Amino acid sequence: MAELSFAGLTYEQVVTKYNQTVVAVCVMRLKNWADAEDCFQNTFVRLYKNAPSLNDEAHLKAWLIRVAINECNSYIRKNKKFLSFEDRKDTAVDFPYDTSDVSWALVQLEPKYRDVLYLYYCEKYKVEEIADILSHNQNTVKTLLRRGREKLKSIYGGDGI
Amino acid sequence: MKNVNFDSLTNIKAPDAWIENALNIPKTVDKKKPVFFIKHARTLAAVACLVFVSVISVVIFLSNDKVTVQIDPDTKETKATISSAQTDYPTQHNEKPSKEQSSKQENKPQRPTTPYEAIEPPEGDVPQKPTTGNTDTQDPPSPTATPKPTEPVVKPPTDSTEKEDENPLPTEPCLPPEATEPEGWPPVEPGNPGNPGNPGDPVEPTVPDAPSVRPTEKPIEPTENPFKHIGLSGSAPLSAVENINFVYCMIYDSNGHLIGDSNLYSSQHRAHLVEIGDRVDFNYIVPDGLITKHDTYTYYFYDRDGVILYVGTKKI
Numbered sequence: 001m002a003e004l005s006f007a008g009l010t011y012e013q014v015v016t017k018y019n020q021t022v023v024a025v026c027v028m029r030l031k032n033w034a035d036a037e038d039c040f041q042n043t044f045v046r047l048y049k050n051a052p053s054l055n056d057e058a059h060l061k062a063w064l065i066r067v068a069i070n071e072c073n074s075y076i077r078k079n080k081k082f083l084s085f086e087d088r089k090d091t092a093v094d095f096p097y098d099t100s101d102v103s104w105a106l107v108q109l110e111p112k113y114r115d116v117l118y119l120y121y122c123e124k125y126k127v128e129e130i131a132d133i134l135s136h137n138q139n140t141v142k143t144l145l146r147r148g149r150e151k152l153k154s155i156y157g158g159d160g161i
Numbered sequence: 162m163k164n165v166n167f168d169s170l171t172n173i174k175a176p177d178a179w180i181e182n183a184l185n186i187p188k189t190v191d192k193k194k195p196v197f198f199i200k201h202a203r204t205l206a207a208v209a210c211l212v213f214v215s216v217i218s219v220v221i222f223l224s225n226d227k228v229t230v231q232i233d234p235d236t237k238e239t240k241a242t243i244s245s246a247q248t249d250y251p252t253q254h255n256e257k258p259s260k261e262q263s264s265k266q267e268n269k270p271q272r273p274t275t276p277y278e279a280i281e282p283p284e285g286d287v288p289q290k291p292t293t294g295n296t297d298t299q300d301p302p303s304p305t306a307t308p309k310p311t312e313p314v315v316k317p318p319t320d321s322t323e324k325e326d327e328n329p330l331p332t333e334p335c336l337p338p339e340a341t342e343p344e345g346w347p348p349v350e351p352g353n354p355g356n357p358g359n360p361g362d363p364v365e366p367t368v369p370d371a372p373s374v375r376p377t378e379k380p381i382e383p384t385e386n387p388f389k390h391i392g393l394s395g396s397a398p399l400s401a402v403e404n405i406n407f408v409y410c411m412i413y414d415s416n417g418h419l420i421g422d423s424n425l426y427s428s429q430h431r432a433h434l435v436e437i438g439d440r441v442d443f444n445y446i447v448p449d450g451l452i453t454k455h456d457t458y459t460y461y462f463y464d465r466d467g468v469i470l471y472v473g474t475k476k477i
Binding site: 004011012015016019020022023024027028037040041044045048095096098099100101102103104106107118121122156 | 164165166167168169170171172173174175176179180182183184186187
């Protein structure tokens with residue numbers, strides 16, 4: 001069988017290149033290593049099984065982020081009746097408290113703000129790209145960005161980012 | 162303005178085990194499934210059900226048609242090996258057989274169905290009236306018009322196309338035929354008795370696997386038509402029919418005319434045997450349509466050798 005190609009990359013190359021992006025999304029969303037691993041693996045399983053036809057790597061990355069977010073959402077939805085994230089501190093992701101590195105504050109935001117801020121500041125996406133990835137209106141993304149910044153500031157106590 | 166970042170989140174690294182597992186996904190995960198069957202699973206299932214039901218319906222329909230074994234009354238060849246539950250017996254008897262059929266019959270001289278007129282019986286094989294078992298027998302019809310009681314009489318084959326009787330060893334249950342119109346039957350010559358069979362001839366051995374009791378599947382229900390489901394019965398001691406597999410019944414009207422098939426050993430003449438204690442009852446259902454007028458009929462139960470087992474009369 002011919003080897004699958006994703007935007008010119010082999011499957012192994014995709015995993016090697018974008019595993020950090022996917023794990024960041026999963027950890028940010030789930031704040032737990034064990035749960036994040038499940039979604040991490042499921043994301044690449046879907047990549048391999050669905051074999052989406054993507055034009056370039058930008059689309060491939062966006063696709064991975066979108067799928068990872070969906071996997072996390074479905075994971076939370078399926079397990080919210082059985083799991084309490086507060087009770088799973090043994091595998092919880094612990095971001096160090098820092099006045100300059102505010103990742104710890106970001107993960108405390110509501111998911112809708114968290115996703116937008118992560119994509120905007122960490123992945124360096126533009127508003128229209130974020131709107132495309134999250135299937136939102138651009139104005140909605142702008143609003144979420146503005147409100148997310150305010151909430152983030154209120155959490156880490158800074159005066160702006 | 163304070164400069165903040167998300168370095169710990171952006172620089173987070175996946176454990177090596179995760180990456181290894183992700184790289185092993187192609188080896189563990191099944192390859193792409195046929196998308197068509199996944200997307201259209203319900204449609205395919207519905208179509209498969211429809212096809213299945215259709216096939217079953219067609220099979221049932223065809224099987225109902227083909228189970229019936231049609232016996233051509235003229236060729237009088239019974240496919241005895243067909244063990245079918247439903248057997249139709251001939252309803253018409255007055256059609257002439259084809260040349261091919263007649264020649265086919267002539268090529269089988271050793272069959273036990275050979276017309277017994279053509280075989281001279283030995284002297285000791287003259288059918289005799291049993292001494293017991295017919296206490297209520299009456300005299301047969303006039304000797305000028307009816308056969309002797311001890312000798313079943315059939316019309317000799319005047320036509321080369323006249324057929325032999327059927328295979329005497331059918332495995333099918335003998336059901337009363339649905340005969341309707343005996344019109345066109347050649348009259349029986351009263352003065353030409355025949356021997357129904359010669360046991361000394363090289364005939365195929367009879368297989369004694371036929372059940373002696375032949376339950377009638379169709380219950381006899383009284384109807385307004387007196388010519389329907391006419392039953393004739395007789396009896397004989399068990400010793401008289403000890404080695405007999407089949408008993409036949411022939412009926413003559415008051416004018417000495419044979420009712421029904423001129424072949425006295427056809428399935429139309431076959432009677433049922435019911436063993437009760439030390440006696441055996443003979444039951445014969447006259448096929449509908451053979452008797453169409455009120456008269457006094459004389460009937461004879463006889464065995465394969467032509468031995469009269471019982472003589473009775475019935476007024477209809």
